[in-house]
Amino acid sequence: MKYKALVADIDGTITHQNRRLNLKAAEMLYRLNDESGIPVVLATGNILCFSHAASKLIGLSGYVIAENGGVVSEGFDTNPYIMGDIKECRKAFSFLSEYIPLTKLDPEYRKTEIALRRNFDLEYAKNVIKSGKYNVDLIDTGYAVHIKSNTMNKGTGLVKIAELMGLNPKEFVAIGDSENDLEMIEFAGIGIAVANSDQKTRSIADIVTDASYGEGVVEAIERLYSCDWNDTCL
Ligand SMILES: O=C(O)COP(=O)(O)O
Numbered sequence: 249m250k251y252k253a254l255v256a257d258i259d260g261t262i263t264h265q266n267r268r269l270n271l272k273a274a275e276m277l278y279r280l281n282d283e284s285g286i287p288v289v290l291a292t293g294n295i296l297c298f299s300h301a302a303s304k305l306i307g308l309s310g311y312v313i314a315e316n317g318g319v320v321s322e323g324f325d326t327n328p329y330i331m332g333d334i335k336e337c338r339k340a341f342s343f344l345s346e347y348i349p350l351t352k353l354d355p356e357y358r359k360t361e362i363a364l365r366r367n368f369d370l371e372y373a374k375n376v377i378k379s380g381k382y383n384v385d386l387i388d389t390g391y392a393v394h395i396k397s398n399t400m401n402k403g404t405g406l407v408k409i410a411e412l413m414g415l416n417p418k419e420f421v422a423i424g425d426s427e428n429d430l431e432m433i434e435f436a437g438i439g440i441a442v443a444n445s446d447q448k449t450r451s452i453a454d455i456v457t458d459a460s461y462g463e464g465v466v467e468a469i470e471r472l473y474s475c476d477w478n479d480t481c482l
């Protein structure tokens with residue numbers, strides 16, 4: 249077996265379009281982790297407690313990359329690794345707020361980055377941020393816009409979690425749907441985009457599934473099983 253673990257994005261990937269968990273994908277991830285000995289990591293822009301709850305409810309082991317790589321956890325009862333620094337994001341947020349009214353999402357729980365409601369002109373905001381020369385990225389997941397440090401992402405989170413699991417990132421299959429998944433898809437041994445993914449994510453992925461959202465995850469995992477977790481027949 250070339251691939252020994254799987255890292256999956258949450259929103260837009262293992263869900264339906266409206267963020268409801270795709271139960272077929274969840275069942276497949278559970279079996280993969282519990283019966284086939286392929287550990288499953290969840291990677292999301294969402295906060296640590298949400299990610300842990302998702303992992304627990306699917307029946308996984310608590311390996312999560314939260315806040316777009318800012319927070320990495322190797323279990324439910326362990327101290328998380330804080331990989332990012334929120335200070336630069338706060339400065340960028342204050343600067344951007346002078347130009348655009350912004351609504352923060354769950355700020356009381358975020359340790360390393362700032363998530364915003366998607367109710368403003370993103371291209372304009374990106375230009376404003378660029379003019380301020382902050383070391384941050386503004387990224388749109390399709391569900392929220394994030395102000396995050398430009399030195400951390402789900403790819404750097406994958407490098408950390410792979411180290412904690414005694415694996416190489418190239419032994420991972422990564423699956424996602426949007427620009428916050430790009431580095432994770434690149435750093436993994438094989439990167440998969442579900443069919444609903446944005447153009448850039450589709451273009452850097454090794455494989456784009458025929459099916460969208462959670463159905464795409466089911467398709468990808470079935471294809472991997474049929475290749476015995478190698479990429480020879482994909
Ligand atoms: O928190 C978001 O913006 C969406 O998160 P995702 O990384 O699970 O798609």
Ligand SMILES: [Mg+2]
Nearest residue numbers: 257259260425
């Ligand atoms: Mg997503």
